[in-house]
Amino acid sequence: MKHPHTRHNAAGLRSRTGRFTLIALLTALPALLFAWSAGWLSSRLSPQQFVDQLEQNGGRHAGFRRNHAKGLCVSGYFEPSADARRLSTAGVFAAGRHSVNGRLSIPGGNPYGADDKAPLRSLGLQIDGGSAHEWRMALNSSAVFVVARPEDFYALLQAQQPDPVSGRRDKEKLRAFFNRHPETAAFRQWQSQHTPSDSFANSRYNSLNSFVFTDNAGTERYLRWSLIPQQAYQPQAADNGADFLAADFRRRVAQQPQRWTLQLQLAADGDPVNDATRAWPAERPTVNAGTLVINAAGPQQQGACRDINFDPLILPAGIRPSGDPLLAARSAVYSDSFTRRITEQATQEHPHD
Amino acid sequence: MTDHFHWLIRTLHWLMAIAVFAMLCIGAAMVSSVAGSHSWLTGLHRPLGMLILLLALLRLAVRLMTRQPGLPPDMPRLQQRAAQASHILLYSLMIVLPLVGWATLSAGGYPLILAGEVQLPPLLEKSNTLYALLRPAHRWLAYALLLLILAHLAAALFHALIRQDGVLQSMLPGRAKK
Numbered sequence: 001m002k003h004p005h006t007r008h009n010a011a012g013l014r015s016r017t018g019r020f021t022l023i024a025l026l027t028a029l030p031a032l033l034f035a036w037s038a039g040w041l042s043s044r045l046s047p048q049q050f051v052d053q054l055e056q057n058g059g060r061h062a063g064f065r066r067n068h069a070k071g072l073c074v075s076g077y078f079e080p081s082a083d084a085r086r087l088s089t090a091g092v093f094a095a096g097r098h099s100v101n102g103r104l105s106i107p108g109g110n111p112y113g114a115d116d117k118a119p120l121r122s123l124g125l126q127i128d129g130g131s132a133h134e135w136r137m138a139l140n141s142s143a144v145f146v147v148a149r150p151e152d153f154y155a156l157l158q159a160q161q162p163d164p165v166s167g168r169r170d171k172e173k174l175r176a177f178f179n180r181h182p183e184t185a186a187f188r189q190w191q192s193q194h195t196p197s198d199s200f201a202n203s204r205y206n207s208l209n210s211f212v213f214t215d216n217a218g219t220e221r222y223l224r225w226s227l228i229p230q231q232a233y234q235p236q237a238a239d240n241g242a243d244f245l246a247a248d249f250r251r252r253v254a255q256q257p258q259r260w261t262l263q264l265q266l267a268a269d270g271d272p273v274n275d276a277t278r279a280w281p282a283e284r285p286t287v288n289a290g291t292l293v294i295n296a297a298g299p300q301q302q303g304a305c306r307d308i309n310f311d312p313l314i315l316p317a318g319i320r321p322s323g324d325p326l327l328a329a330r331s332a333v334y335s336d337s338f339t340r341r342i343t344e345q346a347t348q349e350h351p352h353d
Numbered sequence: 354m355t356d357h358f359h360w361l362i363r364t365l366h367w368l369m370a371i372a373v374f375a376m377l378c379i380g381a382a383m384v385s386s387v388a389g390s391h392s393w394l395t396g397l398h399r400p401l402g403m404l405i406l407l408l409a410l411l412r413l414a415v416r417l418m419t420r421q422p423g424l425p426p427d428m429p430r431l432q433q434r435a436a437q438a439s440h441i442l443l444y445s446l447m448i449v450l451p452l453v454g455w456a457t458l459s460a461g462g463y464p465l466i467l468a469g470e471v472q473l474p475p476l477l478e479k480s481n482t483l484y485a486l487l488r489p490a491h492r493w494l495a496y497a498l499l500l501l502i503l504a505h506l507a508a509a510l511f512h513a514l515i516r517q518d519g520v521l522q523s524m525l526p527g528r529a530k531k
C-alpha cells in the first residue's frame with residue numbers, strides 16, 4: 001500500500017520544487033527592484049556621501065550645519081514691488097510686508113571658522129507668502145558657482161579634504177582638480193579680483209542657480225536674482241580678525257534696519273540657464289522686485305534660524321526650479337544634513353534620554 | 354471557495370498594490386540620489402502617499418461593510434491566524450506610514466504642498482524631538498511594509514501554485530459564484 005504512493009509523491013515532488021523555485025523568483029523580483037531604486041546595486045553618488053565628505057573636511061560638530069556652519073540668525077520683512085507682481089503669481093509678491101527669517105553665514109563645516117579667510121559670504125531666507133506660498137532660498141556672494149554639476153562639487157570637496165596630520169589642504173590635488181575643470185575659471189577669476197567688504201550688511205547675495213517665474217497669463221520667464229545691499233561698500237580691513245562679522249552686524253542692526261534690493265535678472269533665449277558657472281551678459285534687463293529689511297539679529301544657537309532648512313526647492317506657487325542639476329542635489333543634501341543636525345539637537349535638548 | 358472579494362476591494366487592492374510598491378521605490382530612490390529625479394520623485398511621493406491614505410480608509414470602510422470570502426477551512430489554524438494578522442498589519446501600515454510622513458514634515462517645519470496651491474496644515478507642532486523620532490520611524494515602517502509585502506506575495510503564490518485552493522482567485526477578476 002505504501003509503495004505506489006511513495007512513487008507518486010516522488011514524481012510530484014519534482015514539479016513542486018519547480019513551483020517553489022518559481023515562487024522564490026517571483027518574490028525576489030520586487031525585492032531586486034526595490035534594491036535597485038535604493039541605489040544598492042550601483043555606486044551612484046548619494047546625499048549621505050556628500051554630507052560624510054563635508055564632515056571629513058570641516059569636522060563633525062553636533063547640532064551644526066554640515067556646511068555654512070558659522071552664522072547668525074536675522075529677521076525682518078520683505079516688501080515687494082508692483083513690478084514683481086507682474087512677473088510671478090507668488091504670494092510673497094502680494095502688496096504688503098511679508099515676515100522673514102534669515103541666516104547670515106560663511107561656508108565651511110567649522111562653526112568656529114575664520115571670517116577674514118572666508119572665500120565668500122552667504123544668506124539663507126525664508127519668506128512667508130501664506131499657505132502654499134512660502135519661499136526659501138540660500139544665496140552666495142560669489143558672482144558664479146565654482147562648478148556646474150553635483151559630482152564635480154563632490155570631487156572638489158574630496159580634493160579639499162585636509163591632510164589628517166598637517167590639517168592643511170593639498171595644493172597639488174587642488175591644482176590638478178582646477179586643471180581638469182576649466183569651468184571653475186570664472187569663479188576663480190571672481191575670487192582673485194574681489195575684495196570682500198567689511199560687513200555682512202554691505203555684501204551682495206546671489207541665487208546663482210536659475211528659476212522660472214510664472215505670471216498671471218501663464219507666461220514663464222527664466223531668471224536669477226540678487227540681494228543688492230543699500231549699505232555702502234567698504235573694503236574689509238587687514239586687521240579685522242577671525243571673528244568680526246556677527247558682532248559687526250548686530251551692532252549695525254541695533255542702530256538701524258539693514259536693507260537690500262531684490263533684483264531679478266531676466267534671461268534671454270540661449271542664455272545658460274542650467275549652468276551656475278556662467279554669468280549672463282550684464283546688459284540683460286533687470287527688475288526691482290522689492291526690498292528686504294532686516295531689523296533684528298541674534299546668535300544662531302538660540303535663534304529661529306537654527307532649526308530651518310533653507311532648501312532652495314521650497315518655492316511658492318508661481319516660482320519653479322530650472323533644470324540646473326545643482327538644485328536637486330542641494331535639496332537632497334541639505335535634507336540629510338538637516339536630519340543629522342536636528343537629531344543631534346534633539347539629543348542635546350534631552351541629554352538624559 | 355471560489356467566492357470573491359467585493360469588486361471595489363479587488364479594484365483597490367490591485368491599484369494600491371502598484372501604488373504602495375511604487376511608493377516604497379520612490380521613497381528609497383529620492384533619499385539616495387542627488388540626480389534631477391530627486392525633485393520630481395519628492396513631488397510625487399507626497400501627493401501619492403496622501404492618496405494612498407485616502408484609498409486605504411475607503412478600502413477599510415468597504416471591507417467592514419462587505420462579506421469576505423473567508424480562507425479555506427482546511428488551512429492550518431496557524432496559517433489562518435498569520436494570514437489575518439498580516440492583513441491587519443498591511444492595512445495598518447498603509448494608514449500609519451502616510452500619517453508618519455505627514456507628521457515628519459510637520460515636525461521638521463516643512464510645508465506639505467500636494468500640488469500647486471494646495472497645502473495641507475501641519476499635523477503637529479514643529480519639534481526637534483519628534484522629527485528625530487518620526488524621520489527614522491518612517492524609514493523602518495517602510496522597510497517593514499516592504500518585507501510584509503514580499504511575504505504576502507510569496508503566500509499568495511503559495512496558495513495559487515502549491516495549495517491551489519482558490520485564494521488567489523478570490524482577489525482576481527471574475528463573477529462571484531453562488
Ligand code: HEM
Pocket residue numbers: 050051054064065066067068071103104105122123124138139140145149150153206207208209276308309310326329330333334337338341
Ligand atoms: C551641489 C552643490 C552644493 C552642496 C552639496 C551644498 C551643501 C550644503 C549643505 C550640506 C549645507 C548645510 C544645510 C543645512 O544643514 O541646513 C549648505 C548650506 C548652504 N548652502 Fe550649499 N551646497 C551646494 C551648493 C550651493 C550653492 C550653489 C549655493 C548658493 C547659491 C549654496 C549656498 C548655501 C547657503 C547660503 C547655505 C547656508 C544656508 C543656511 O544658513 O542654512 N550652496 N550647503
Ligand code: HEM
Pocket residue numbers: 362366369370371373374416421422423424436440441443444447502505506509510520521522523524
Ligand atoms: C503584487 C502582489 C500581490 C498579490 C499576488 C496579492 C494577492 C492577494 C490575495 C490573493 C489576497 C486575498 C487573501 C485572502 O483571501 O484573504 C490578498 C489580500 C490582501 N492584500 Fe494583497 N496581493 C499583492 C500585493 C499587495 C500589496 C502591495 C498590498 C498592500 C500594501 C496588499 C494588501 C492586501 C490586503 C490588506 C489584503 C487583505 C484584504 C482584505 O482582507 O480586505 N496586497 N492579496
Ligand code: HEM
Pocket residue numbers: 332335336339373376377378379380381384398399401402403405447450451452453454455457458465491492495496498
Ligand atoms: C504608502 C505611503 C508611503 C511609503 C511606502 C513611503 C515610503 C518612503 C520611503 C521608503 C522613504 C525612504 C526612507 C529612508 O530610506 O530613509 C521615505 C522617505 C520620506 N517620506 Fe515617505 N512614504 C509614504 C508616504 C509618505 C507621505 C504621505 C509623506 C508626506 C506627506 C512622506 C514623506 C516622506 C519624507 C519627508 C521622507 C524623507 C525625505 C528626506 O529625508 O529627504 N511619505 N518614504
